Amino acid sequence: MTPSMTPSKAEVLQGTLDMLVLKTLDTMGPVHGFGIAMRIQQVSEDLLRLNQGTLYPALLRLEQRGWVNSKWGVSQNNRKAKYYTLTRAGRKQLVKEAEDWSRMCSMINRVLGTS
């Protein structure tokens, strides 16, 4: 990754994008790629620097694993867009990743706290 130009914004941590996407889909229901990007930026209050393009390979990866489905649909503005939905396997995966994540966080916190 290139060094950040605006240090105040955080990079998306390696490997967490999938989880963010899954969580977004879980909250919002069927939504298109742009919608996901907007939502992530909005929720992170614009503090997360997301390269929107990287969403698409991630979505494809999730689809290949059977965690999301995609379907062409029409947006509110009457624009053709691809809509993604979370599958049951995806929901399970999200629960698992969220657990892993909090376990990891608490562990790191513990390590930082003792040092």
Next chain:
Amino acid sequence: MSGSLRTFISRLATIFWGRHRDDELDEELRSHLEMATELNERKGMDPETARRQARIQFGGIEQTKEAYRETRGLPAIETMLQDTRYGLRVLRRNPGFTTLAALCLTLGIGANAAVFSWAEGLLFRPYPLVAHQERLVALTGTSRGETDPTSLSWPDFLDLQRSCTLFDSFFVTKITGSALSVGDRAERTVGSIVSANYFDALGLHTILGRGFSPGEDSNRMAHPVAVISYQLWQGRFHGDPQVIGKTQRLNGVSHTIIGVAPEGFYGTFVGWAMQFWVPASMEEIFQAGGYKLEDRSARWIESYARLKPGVTLTQAQQEVSSVGRQLEADYPGTNRGRNFQLWPLWQTPFNNARTLLPTLQIMLAVVTFVLLIACANVGNLLLVRSFGRRHELTVRLAIGARRARLLKQLITEGLVLALLGALGGLAVAHWCQHVLVLLFPARSGVKMYLPGEIDWRVLALSASVCIVATLLFALVPAVQATNIDLAGALKSDSQGVVGNRRGWVRTGLVLVQVSLSFVLLVGAGLLMQSLKRIRTTSPGFETKGVLYTSVDLVSPGYDEQRAKAFDDELIDRVKAVPGVESATLARRVPLGNGTYSATTIAVDGYVPPPDEQPSVEYNEIGPDYFSTVGIALVSGREFTREDDEKAELVSIVNETMVARFWRGASPIGKRLQVKGRWTRVIGVAKDSKYSNVRELPQPFFYVPLRQNFSISTALEIRTLMRPASITVALARELHALDPQLAAYEVISMQEQLDRSTSAQLAAVTLVAILGGLALLLATVGLYAVISYGVSQSRRELGLRMALGADASELIRLVMSRVMALTVSGLLLGTGAALLLTRLLGNLLYKVGPRDPVVFGSAFAVMITTAILGCLLPAVRASKTDPIQALRNG
């Protein structure tokens, strides 16, 4: 479905639908950017800024697409497909090169696949439809003091079956010829005498009717039933679904058909397709020597066993050996010095596997050589061609292609070529499946059955040969071709100078070809020489002017009395035919199939070593046998008509027997015990060949047919007439005697000798054919290298010419290079041949593996071929136009 498998399939699928998915991605990204732009505009940006901001927020569009594509597909496979497509295009563009290379590889891979399929179909899995053949083993007897395995007796077989625990089953099969009559049409067929568990042990079910029931193999002559083969059912019974319960006569005895074997099952005797199976209880009808099921000394059956899963051959052998020792202790009279031996299927000693094994082993070596030569050839062609592609490769390296990527591409191209060769090769193998049988002549009208089998194992082996071949022929040129000094190559023009190192590789490849071809030629020469020796060595009897045939008296139901009367009458009538010098009968003709009678003997004054029972083979012969067949008597007299049932029992022994049992003293008038009866020796005959031409001198003796009668005999006739004319006269005489009778084919003893050496002939033919092909390949290789060398050194040749060399000098120059190359190759080849020809071992007869005549001739052939191969390029070199060569060169 696991995630990773799902991912893989989804990725694999996109390789084929990739283009469609590209369009979809484009559309998705477009809609994303439009939405982003729209949003930006709503925030108050002007359209241009809105669009630019949208793109900046998005990041690199092309990178996204590339990342997307990489996630989507399988880059390795895609690259390979790309290379394959490119390779095919390159090959299409050079049809001449492609054809030549593919033909070479077809030959190399095809020859290998064909030999693999033969080995599979004849040695490793010879019995189609039989499951788990890897657990089948052949079982024979052994006898102390004898090297050859013996047959088994029925009681021994039953004891093995009862006592062994490591086996699923033991079963018996004994090949037998028989006259088969359905209605009034009789013909010669081949079938098997089997134990009742035969079909169950093999795991086969009849397609009609049933197999044998337990107990049908016991009680003398109690079960005249037969299972027939699918071909017999189709051929003689026209696939009649009501065939079960009908009867057919086998050697004159009516048998009820109880079952039809499945299509594709040919019995368990490599070399012949069985037409019927009968239970062992009926063996007397097919076998000489009467009822043998209760006789432990009558060793006549061949047997197989199926090991239990996980049991090794060694464990199994230990078990049968211990049973053998127990039997030896229980029945010393019949089993002293005897035991049992197990054999892996491919070493089965009692069928044609044994004859074919050495031939196939040699073939395997030969085809490996042919493959190497073919690979060297293709490697050379690729190398020559890679000079033409140097420009392309250089440019690609210069604009940043990695060397590994180029190597991968060149090897993929080689693989494409090898695949073409492999496809052709499998076609060749398929076509060769039934070629082997053509090399073996039909006997008594029954054709041998020697199928190749192309199953997944053969396919897998051929595929690995294909890959190895690719690495052999494509790797070196590929490494060479991509080993480019960029700066140097770009500076000089595309008419590249041949570097020294590259020259070495090419020379090396030619050396390999020349030396391997030489080894093959020497091998073929040695085999040819020994065949010639075999066919010209005196077998100890006359081969010219002696004919033999036989008359089937068993089928028409002759009993002993009638047969004796008939025999006398027949001999008188045949002798009376003008042109016939003498005629006689014998139970067996020398070098025929079938087995001689054998007996344990006793001789006054000879004490056999402990634990050994001298067992000697003998023939039952009529009067005038020796003068008719042309075996000289050393002393004593022949049998006459007076040596009949009422006279004293007599015998004639051969020289080896005299040397061994009488220590060279004259045995005339001494006693010899045969089958428990004492006979008086009345003559000594010269040694001759009995079962095959290559056997060593062995003890053998003769007894009068009249005193040891057999209804089935062979008729030997001494005459200068041709077989065809005798056939007519014989048919006339037979008809006069009994209109029912017909003689089998009349053949000369020479023909008989030739038939008995057909395995040698087959080996010679195959090796000679492949040796010839190898020579052709090597010549092509030599030609290609020399032509290329000549075309590359045009400048040098032109210069020489300009300085005053004339055409003959240029020819000499080119020739001397070729000769240097050839002779070095031949020296290498001689070294290899000296080491390798010993492997021919058993197939060589009276020819040393280092026979100087053969080596010399092979040398001469190679040199001549080399001269022929480079004549054209040499002449072309001499026609170089110096001006043009110097201007362009």
